[in-house]
Amino acid sequence: MNFTKMHGCGNDYVYVDCTKGMIENPGEISRKVSHRHFGIGSDGLILICSSDVADFRMAMYNADGSEGAMCGNGIRCVAKYVYDKGLTDKKNLSIETKSGIKKLELTVEDGKVSLVKVNMGAPILKSKDIPVAVDTDKCIDADINVDGKVYKVTCVSMGNPHAVTFIDEDVNKFPLDKIGPKFENHPMFPDRVNTEFVQVLNRHEVNMRVWERGSGETLACGTGTCATVVACVLNGLTEDEITVHLLGGDILVKYDRDNDTVWMTGPAAIAFEGTIEI
Numbered sequence: 001m002n003f004t005k006m007h008g009c010g011n012d013y014v015y016v017d018c019t020k021g022m023i024e025n026p027g028e029i030s031r032k033v034s035h036r037h038f039g040i041g042s043d044g045l046i047l048i049c050s051s052d053v054a055d056f057r058m059a060m061y062n063a064d065g066s067e068g069a070m071c072g073n074g075i076r077c078v079a080k081y082v083y084d085k086g087l088t089d090k091k092n093l094s095i096e097t098k099s100g101i102k103k104l105e106l107t108v109e110d111g112k113v114s115l116v117k118v119n120m121g122a123p124i125l126k127s128k129d130i131p132v133a134v135d136t137d138k139c140i141d142a143d144i145n146v147d148g149k150v151y152k153v154t155c156v157s158m159g160n161p162h163a164v165t166f167i168d169e170d171v172n173k174f175p176l177d178k179i180g181p182k183f184e185n186h187p188m189f190p191d192r193v194n195t196e197f198v199q200v201l202n203r204h205e206v207n208m209r210v211w212e213r214g215s216g217e218t219l220a221c222g223t224g225t226c227a228t229v230v231a232c233v234l235n236g237l238t239e240d241e242i243t244v245h246l247l248g249g250d251i252l253v254k255y256d257r258d259n260d261t262v263w264m265t266g267p268a269a270i271a272f273e274g275t276i277e278i
């Protein structure tokens, strides 16, 4: 299998061109290739497919083999892949995902995509649609008891479920390995959850670390940055356009409340390419 290893702010996936034919057992292949010692090493697998309703279709799998509906860093890399490799010459693309069709604007420098802006659509706030097992319509600044400690969460779906947790301490010192899995598997989240731990720096910047459902800690999460900015705005903590600092780089997110639309802008990069026997 030919592959390209790409990343958006260090959130890395193995990308496979399936426009000429699908691969079998993608979940199992994701588990295998993602392994950082026995495989290629990645946060999961992303397939680039043809689409009947958009320019391309993206399918994404976590490192544990589960399928995700949307991937913010992944969709920017898919845009770079199809443009840089000449599968399209369009700088405005539509990409089908399991959470709908997304529109993307590509910035091209020296013939290669450097930055991608994505219309991420409207955030989903209804508890039952995220899903969050609470008896309130929305879950904003709600209490959650994890491992004997009460945290405040705001839950948002950007096509996939997120629990945004504001913390006062330095995010870099937060024991994510220990607490992340407890959020992921908490009974409040029947489909498990991606959790963002966020430290607000000022009205224009936050630091964020993420524990992803199915992949563990990753260096960045695009949908997670969008959920974070929506949560910041809903809780009155920041302006509506802010920079999210992640372990692997920065992503700019704007929550346009008037049009109920989230915009995400960030980089996409190719790390290396190769072939693997599967």
Ligand SMILES: N[C@H](CCC[C@H](N)C(=O)O)C(=O)O
Pocket (backbone or CB within 6 Å): 011, 062, 067, 068, 069, 070, 071, 072, 073, 074, 160, 161, 194, 212, 213, 214, 215, 218, 220, 221, 222, 223, 224
């Ligand atoms: N890293 C991705 C999100 C993957 C979400 C996945 N872990 C899930 O099960 O929903 C991003 O950049 O948006």
